Amino acid sequence: MNYKLTLAYDGTRYDGWQKQGNTEKTIQGKLENLLSRLEGRTVEVQGAGRTDAGVHAKGQVCSCKLNRNWTEEALRDAMNQYLPADIAILRVEQVSERFHARLSAVGKIYCYRIWTGAVPNVFERNYVYHHKEPISVVSMRQAASYLIGTQDFKSFCSNKHMKKSTIRTLDAIEIEELTDEIRITYRGNGFLYNMVRILTGTLIEVGEGKRTPESVTDILEQKDRQQAGFTAPPQGLTLLEVEY
């Protein structure tokens, strides 16, 4: 049986999604170790996308093939019983054999949270980036408008040796101004390595007045990572949803 798992995790303690080195320090490793134990054989888990160390998820999706025929609820509860408190399976669905969490995905939604209060946020400290200096949301929105569409985002990719296409479609960037918080939501068909964090760092520099909103069109044209802004820290970022 092929299963689609939707999960949430607090990425604070982890080295990111993808298994590497100590498998207990990655989300994929944790899931594979547990499912392999439940199945009594090695199980592989395909994630919709990798999240960096410290990045969170409220709707990451992965798929895996299991021999044992679990009901959806029983698998969810069995996994939650053994997973640590910072990872939770939200939903289990039996899906067709052709479903693949990464290859079948058609879009993703990410949210970046910037805490702008003069006083640090004690309870959300691991889920926001604290930036006390004033940021102009108006300028950020203007810059964001130039980023929308199907474009080459090479300047917003940390992977220097990226051989594949760096063309992606950004459907929407929504920038909300809440009390003491700016929340940026990105929706697109796919994201390059560190792309959301570099987009966010660049938008913050625009908001600070260090760059003009129009300058982002130059950055796109240059196709050079050095032209874009800093990589915003991981803890502000959450993968909200994967679309199929």
Place this chain on the structure above:
Amino acid sequence: MNYKLTLAYDGTRYDGWQKQGNTEKTIQGKLENLLSRLEGRTVEVQGAGRTDAGVHAKGQVCSCKLNRNWTEEALRDAMNQYLPADIAILRVEQVSERFHARLSAVGKIYCYRIWTGAVPNVFERNYVYHHKEPISVVSMRQAASYLIGTQDFKSFCSNKHMKKSTIRTLDAIEIEELTDEIRITYRGNGFLYNMVRILTGTLIEVGEGKRTPESVTDILEQKDRQQAGFTAPPQGLTLLEVEY
């Protein structure tokens, strides 16, 4: 100068408010160590009330006398600069010499959060008590109605050797039913040791059907801790506000 500090803290890592043993493991100890360093002499801090190990605060209040004449904002920012990320000074006020955080307080508001979802809450895991079995909010509300008023709460006090009066006034118990969460807010003129947690444990047992709502009047009459329910775990509890 006499200062009133309003602060928030995530109590997860601490042995509670009151200094004892390793001063770096208590909130009061942390604050006194920092203020003593800033003043260059030993500074004492009076808290409005003690919170147990693992209990949080969004509006704890304390007072202290400082020789140095700080502006309100400068003291707030200096303290936040040195405090760990799980403690934050929200507000500093210069107050009259007669103000004392504990003696001047006339009321407190506490909130207890019970997570009732089938799936654990990854992001709020340290701030809620996870209780998967169904609880009747209707029964809890009925039981709560008997607890309101000026009464002897000896049965709801963990301190066996309490010599002082155990009579307190509970002004209100509000029980909200949210999606996957029950939130109980207590407002009263003062609370005994563990009182909010024992009240919560008792209300949960009523909600589970293990006790009748009416039985809480017997518990009050018996004046015996053994008659009341369990002490609900600390992480669900937050001190919201101290009233003056």
